[in-house]
Amino acid sequence: MAKDRLAEVLARYEAVIGLEIHTEITASATKMFCGCPVAFGGEPNTRVCPVCLGLPGALPVPNQAAIEWTVLAGLATDCDIALASQFHRKQYFYPDMPKDYQISQYDLPFCSGGSLEIEVGDEGGYRTTVGITRIHLEEDTGKMVHVGGSEGRIAGATHSLVDFNRAGTPLMELVTEPDIRTPEEARCFARKLRSIWLALGISDCNMEEGSMRVDANVSIRPRGATELGVKSEVKNMNSFKALHDAVAYEIVRQADVLDGGGRVVQETRHWDAGARRTSGLRSKEEAHDYRYFPEPDMVPFAFDPEWVDSLACRLPELPDARRDRYIAAFGLPKHDAALLSAEYAQACFFEEAVEIAGADRAKQIANWMLGELAARLNADGAEIADTRIRPPMIAEIVALVEDGAISGKQAKDVFAEMAETGDAPGAIVEAAGMKQVSDTAAIEAVAAAVLEANPNEVASYRAGKSGLIGFFVGAVMREMRGQGNPQVVNDVLRRMLEG
Amino acid sequence: MSGIDLSVFPARQIRDAIASGEFSAREAADAAYERIDALDSDVHAFLQLTPELAYAAADRIDALRAAGEDLPSLAGVPAGIKDNMNLVGTRTTCASRILGDYESVYDCTAVRRLLDAGALPIGKCNMDEFAFGSSTENSAYGPTRNPWDLDRVPGGSSGGSAAVVAAGMASISLGSDTGGSIRQPGALTGTVGLKPTYGRVSRYGIVAFGSSLDQIGPFGRTVEDVALTLEAIAGEDAMDATSSPEPVERYSEALGIGAKGLRVGVVRDMLAAEGCGEEIRAVVDQAAETFAALGAEVGSVDLPNAKHGLAAYYIIGPAEASSNLARFDGIRYGHRAAEATDVLDLYMRSRAEGFGPESIRRIMLGTYALSAGYYDAYYGQAQKARTRIIEDFRAAFERFDILLTPTTPEVAFRFGEKVDDPYTMYLNDYYTIPVNLAGNCAVSVPSGLCTTTGMPMGLQIIGDYFAESTLLRAAAAFEEATGFDSVPPLVKALGVAKGGE
């Protein structure tokens, strides 16, 4: 869809967007209400017990660590932490839900009333604050594989297989206020939230594997109107780009419906990344009736303010603070600092390299990370943890360049080889014999020979044709098979020609 | 023939006799199965017999004894287990078609503890389907008959567990009590039945009915047997977040010190209840006199909100049940309808085919009470009434150590007498329900036979939270003073063999 089409629609309509973000607490060793391990994938139905299979008579016992992670998430997003809280049952039948109710939270979530400020666009962008209605804790469902249809979809399937390995994984649900106005804001919010969850260490936030799932409630209204339009709930976006594109598609689709004199229907719509469009599931004429009631298998929570304070002490440095520190301590440009701090693993990588190389080389380290390293990761679609490049290698490569041992051009070759082999830069330089020669005496010897071999050029230079310096440098470098330090070669030649 | 009559040997004596070598644990198991052979085709108290498990347990006890080891507190004691409790090696059907083939894959904590104390698991006992009922007529596998009169119900929902003890087919048994399901059949079969304080016994492994109401408790022919059994099964369980860390007392050691000085409150206003027979009313007055004669201070107390217990219970119980029974959907276990066209069809038909009429009634009632627009009027209001009932009990226990009511408004009724209007059946639990709503403990103790019907009557003694010691002490004093002969005529007609006392 054309970008200007969205702009045209947004000139006439205001989009009102709220997000619901489910994050699996993968930091937890065990499931929400039983002692089964939390892990991705694996042989079906091998990480189950009476509790997470919903066997008759089994009872849930809440995982304290998962509750603490949720409270930390709330503290990191300026939420109020409820001192009195409890679980509720949310009831509906679905085959991947073992008890046919989900243990969730209703009117007493662990966290509520938070907010998050986001920056939209690069330099020259703007800031906006998105309200966080609540963060509550619940249990994830199992997984189904639909067999017999095309591409594992429900439509056309003859039967389905249910695996309960994921059932009961602690799942944190964050709901925003409908404060988001554009697809880009939605993307920025989700990215920012992910960077915070990663900094807290709550989850691996892997959107493709589904450990972070973003749903968007989208409606539009004519500019100036105060009444909200009918919303649709868009699901199945498994990347930030998909989130952006699905919301953009949905805004334009709704505008088309309204412009055509139609009426937007409240429904759930699935984003199809291949077709790049959303499509409606069966319209939910039968309104949900979840029959929430307090979970009688568990007692309520009454938290001590001191307990909350002790958790606050566990809060690590969050991405914004980290970014500001990078600017202040290392003099990084704001853009670079923001990029490096957004991704927790990347920030740790950066800091480890700076620790080795020294703060005065932080800028160069940042350049390598945002340049060569980022390009390589992008090309491979890899995460920083997946590469063979470790922080000491970047520190070493920067040091080699700074100390004049290799040229910037050589460094790029060394980087490429290092990325392939995982060998240390020093070893690569050594093995290739590409070490730059900065030794003045050695260069003088070569230079002397070059001057002696070219008496006419020497005479011309001395007669004022100073442009010939390039000829001499080239000749010396050729003799040295490119390993001479260009600066030193230059200095030596000038001294010998002019001296 | 083992020559042992479980009708006359209480659990404590069986254990001691095995310890002293008078007979073996194997012979105790034999005695149970011989009695079952003789009577259970009439009584139908068991849904499943588990001789492999029972004899394996007996052999372990006999080996311990042969090795000169100390025997645990219930060593060799034949026990029945209500069929809503999981035990590996047994089916756990809840007397429902929907779980007809369900094989347990883990153990209920209370059952595990009972067996760890040396009891022999004789079999799984009949019950009202999913514990919904007061007569055991709602079993999908046919009713249990009352050993005192085979034309009458044994009460319910733990009717099988009560009948096996009454008929001497086991010495003790486990039942579950959500609204009176241990105490009411206890009263109707002349056995002692205890509902512990909520949280006293782990609920892990018992198929849930009303999660905030359910408690597992023991049946016995004597208060001491009930105390011993409670000691074995009580206590905190890491698998049940509602089990209490309150320490378990040696309940059996608190017995025998009489009732002197106990403050006993007769719940006056409840006696005026509709349907409470003259003779049943007299039970409480006589009990009050008995306690006074034993040196207790007897007074009167009202529980003005307890009369709303029935209404609150028939919201809260079904609401929780409707949720707890959602999992019986034909996906992971249990009955699955044939040839389902899709999952919705599978849910709808599996559940309709698998659940009996009373289960369907309760699920419907509970779903309705929780549904959009009705929550506040029904569930919310019932929860508030529950608060009021709790306050009544709290006030009463400031003045008294124990409270007295009849256990039931009448003696065991005849089959089919109350099946037309579900509510007349529900009235049977009028006295027992408020205790489940409040969560405190209560026991039904036999208080004699009705002169017109010859059927047993029960006295309900109610105790404060975790005051089982006081409760059982009072019950033991009353038991001793009344000298109830707990052997039904049916059993006497078999010709009693070697006795214990």
Next chain:
Amino acid sequence: MAITESDVRHVAMLARLALTDEQVTTLTAELGSVLGHIDELQRLDLTGVQPTAHPLAMTNRMRADVIVPGLSREAALSNAPESDGMAFLIPTITGAGEES
């Protein structure tokens, strides 16, 4: 609040029970009778009374985040009406009605 046949059908759908017309008629009468008896609750003035969800005044019962051995797959699937030996097998889910 008299319960109607249409209420009963709606509730049966929520509870996933395929009732016959006859059952709907019977249940409408039976539930109506029970609800009539418990209507006394509606007449109680309980304003300001705190609801009790749980009889024990306990709070904060939690477990440590420690792995405990679960069931073997064989045990997990042992009561399954249908499985492929690895997962629970169910018919197509079109018509499940609701989705998470």
